[in-house]
Amino acid sequence: MKPAPRRPNQSLSQIIEAVEDFLGSLPKALIQAAAQGEGSAEASESYDPPESARNNARKVLEWKRKYGKECKGMTPVGWARARDLANGSKLSADTVKRMASFNRHRSNYEKARNKPEAKSKPWTIPAIVAWLGWGGTTGVEWAIRTSEAIRNRSKRR
Numbered sequence: 779m780k781p782a783p784r785r786p787n788q789s790l791s792q793i794i795e796a797v798e799d800f801l802g803s804l805p806k807a808l809i810q811a812a813a814q815g816e817g818s819a820e821a822s823e824s825y826d827p828p829e830s831a832r833n834n835a836r837k838v839l840e841w842k843r844k845y846g847k848e849c850k851g852m853t854p855v856g857w858a859r860a861r862d863l864a865n866g867s868k869l870s871a872d873t874v875k876r877m878a879s880f881n882r883h884r885s886n887y888e889k890a891r892n893k894p895e896a897k898s899k900p901w902t903i904p905a906i907v908a909w910l911g912w913g914g915t916t917g918v919e920w921a922i923r924t925s926e927a928i929r930n931r932s933k934r935r
Contacts, residue, residue, distance in 0.1 A: 824868035825924055827877075831917025834910040835863035841901035851904025852911050860911035871928050877921035880912045 838860050841849040852860065859877070862869065869877070883905065890896060890905035900906045912918065 823871050823928075825871070825874050826868055827863060827913060828916050828920050831913030831920060832863050832866060834914035834917060835860040835912075838901075838907055838911040839864050841907070845901050848899075849901040849907055851907035856908055856911050859913075863911075863913055863917065871925075874921050874928065875925045877912055877918060878925040880909075881918050881922060883909060883912075884915075884918070 838849070838852075842857075859873070862873070886905040887909035890903045890909075893903060896903060896906060909915075909918075913921065
């Protein structure tokens with residue numbers, strides 16, 4: 779199946795924004811059920827990330843609102859995650875595991891933090907935007923601990 783052709787007057791950023799809007803409009807329960815499969819034990823569990831992770835996501839969403847195209851560094855899934863965190867949504871086990879796997883980007887964030895513009899214009903550095911959008915250090919470390927607890931629980935079942 780061929781992908782739908784892009785309209786000549788439609789920029790890639792407009793397409794990405796349209797996809798983000800569409801994903802954000804879907805009922806969360808529908809997305810979670812599709813992602814996890816109904817009936818699994820993990821499908822019924824939900825988790826509350828720390829407030830500081832939510833605040834990190836709120837900061838990134840505010841940068842996006844305020845600075846527009848200057849603020850980049852996340853995929854549509856990353857922006858959806860930031861919205862979930864910022865809105866105080868409870869997260870599924872699968873989402874927590876994806877947040878934990880974001881730890882692979884930690885070294886990019888650590889390097890980016892030392893750039894001169896990190897203090898004056900952090901929203902222009904994709905590694906900082908992405909890291910904070912996924913909850914920042916607090917959120918990723920919480921997700922790692924929580925994922926481990928989920929794995930241990932499922933082993934005992």
